[in-house]
Amino acid sequence: MKRRDFLKFVGMASSAAVLTSCGAEKGTEKIIPFLIPPEEEDYLPGEAMYRYSACTECPAGCGVEVKIVDFNPKKLEGTKGHPINDGALCLRGQASLMRLYHPQRLKSPLKRNPDGSLTPISWEEAYQLILDKMQEAQGQGRRNVWLSGMTGGSLSALIDEFSRKTGVERLPEYELYSQANLREAYKSVFGRDEIPAYTIEKADFLLTCGADIIETFMNPVESGVQLQKAREHNELKWVHLEPHASLTGFKADERKVIKPGSEAYVLAFLLNFILTSKVAKNDLPSSVEGRLPTVTEAEAAEKSGLSTEELTHLAEAFLAAANPLLIVGGVSTAQPNGAAVALFTALIQWTLGMTDSVVDFSRSRDYSRVGTLRDVQRLAGRLNNGEIGVMLIANTDPVGTAPASIGLKDALRQASFRVALTDFADTPTARTCDLLLPLAHSLESWGDVSPRKGVTTVLQPVIDRLYDSRSEGEFLLELMQKATGAAGGQSYEAYLRNRWSRAFGAANVDKVIQTGYHEAPASPGAVRLASGPVATALSRVKLDAGLSGNVLYALPSIRTYDGRSKAL
Ligand code: SF4
Structure with missing residues (x-):
């Protein structure tokens, strides 16, 4: 034997x-x-097997190594060598296993009765109900719409196909932390609706302003990994400016406390300092330079609460570095002067030549599908005007996280039928819906995410489905097939494998699934300053006096992000 x-x-x-x-x-x-x-082949009772997947607790797209014992996922770690998180994982990523085994997960489709109670129905009944309601709404001249959180890769492509074939309108994706001001600035300055990769690893002086880079800003796990490498290789100096207390601030070499809302004055001073010191690597056209606000050292000191000596010392040290890197975000861009903070930052990154090195647009994150709170306001308006028929809401909780002042919860009641694809029945958005559909966990599903240009992290099921659930991709594909009379067509796994064959080469698909990710070579393109749009954006800048009195900051949480991980 x-x-x-x-x-x-x-x-x-x-x-x-x-x-x-x-x-x-x-x-x-x-x-x-x-x-x-x-x-x-590698199965032995009681011994661990390892498979690779992606964490979907936030849009950062970290690679995950799943430890499986007797066919049950037991522990998650970061995938070693993964281009984003290289073996590391944040606490939410590690705790995402709790979502898989959570006792309150939705176990089958539930239809809401007139008295508010919920009755289990089959997926076939659920699909038929949605199709009937969509047809009814179309007959009434209403638009059926699809709203999801931030997606990427194959799922985003499938949503486009679904929208094209069924006539369901794809709404701008909902993310509370949409980095709206930062994106707007990069759009104005470089003509790109993207957020570049910040290569901390190559920097020797890091200045962060408000961005909680090791908590929730962009990819905190990647920032942590890079900080460690930079400290090992470059003797990195890290200064953090913030008006509040954060873990990021306390981890920096130097934490400088500034007055709330004064960040734009500090950065305008720094930009002026660079230009007057004649150390700019890239020039600014006179049409741009002429529109920059003149903020003196004394004014920046008065607004920020820093001394003039501190400001001069900071500016001189920053300019003396061989590879300085400036990152802003979080509280510094989400305040009345936030658009100016982001704009001055993009201009500093340009003038000091960071866009040729540590601010990498060849590895940027595409945000072109992500909306802002203005889009949520617009949606509430359309709902209140009776324009929306069936509202399909997938894996996002806008009622729970968007500001209550927008009134989305009441507006949603004006849609003719509301469907939530969700893992819990008790979220604020799910509570407003007529039909709740159980969402499969990422560890039960095929899929992929694209956290950065050129990087694809592949998801594979590592456990049999615990409940009668569907992933977003499966739901879309099945609904599309039924709506177009192509029921029983290819599975989502087959759909993905076709795409992966085209992207990675047919012979490489299984290897990519085994390693958990694919990285294509970066194709760096020249980053150019869009002089006209920058000048227009600068002409709109009116620096607010700053925030006065006691200021309360409502911050993203390292523990729950925007609240989505609170069940873990
Ligand atoms: S940052 Fe944390 S929650 Fe987000 S994908 Fe990475 S491990 Fe998951």
Whole structure:
């Protein structure tokens, strides 16, 4: 008898013992995996197997190594060598296993009755109900719409196809932390609706202003990994400016407390300092330079609460660095002067030549599908005007996280039918919906995410479905097939494998699934200053006096992000 066969029998014997003590029904569930030999070549009872997937707790797209024992995922770690997180994972990523096993996960489709109670129905009934309601709404001249959180990769392409074939309108994606001012600035200054990769690893002086780079800003895990590498290789100096207390601030070499809302004055002073010191690597056209606000050292000091000596010392040290890097975000861009903060930052990055090195647009994150709170306001207006028919809301909780002043919760009641694809029935958005559809966990699903240009992280099911759920991709594909009379067409796995064959080469697909990610070579293109739009954007800048009195900051949480991870 081979060793692995012997161990299977040992496993079966121990399961049989469990069966005797726990009752036949439960025991049957446990014994089946050992009676039917598993296909996995590396399976041994009680020994760990490893598979690769992606974390979907936030849009950062970290690669995940899943430790599996007896076909149950037991532990998550970062995928070693992954271009984003290289072996590391944040606490939400590690806790995302709790979402898989959470006892309150939705287990089957539920239809809401007139008295508010919920009745389980089958997926077939759910699909038919949606199709009937969509047809009814079209007959009334209403638009059926699809709203999701931030997507990328194959799922985003499928949403486009779904929208094209069914006539369902794809709304701008909803993310509370949409980095609206930063994106607007990069659009004005470089003509790109993207956020570049900040290569902290190559910097020798890092100045962060408000951006909580090791908590929730962009990809905190990647920032942490890069900070460690930069400290090992470059003797990095890191100064953080903030008006509040943050973990990021306390991790920096130097934390400078500035007055709330004064960030734009400090950065305008720094930009003037660069230009008057004649150290700019890239020039600004006179049409741009002429529109910059003149903020003197004394004014910046008065507004920020820093001394003039501190400001001069900071500016001189920053300019003396061989590879300085400036990152702003978080509280510095989400305040009345936030647009100016982002604009001055993009101009500093340009003038000091960071766009040729540490501010990397060849590895940027595409935000062109992501909306802002203005889009949520627009949606509320359309709902209140009775324009929206069926509202399909996938894996996002705008009612729970968008400001209550927008009135989305009440506006949603004006849609003719509301559907939520969600893992919990008790979210504020799900509570307003007529039909709740159980969302599969990422560890139960095929999929991919594209956290950065050229990087694809692949998701594969590492456990059989615990409940009668669907991933976003499966739901879209099945609904599209039924709506277009192509029911029973290809599965989502087949759809993905076709796309991956085209993207990675057919011979490489299984290898990519095994390693968990694919990285294409970067194709750096020249970054150019869009003089006209910058001048227009600068002409709109009117520096607000700053915030006065006591200021309350409502901050993203390292523990729950925008609230989506609070169940973990
Ligand atoms: S930053 Fe954390 S929550 Fe976000 S994808 Fe990475 S591990 Fe997951």
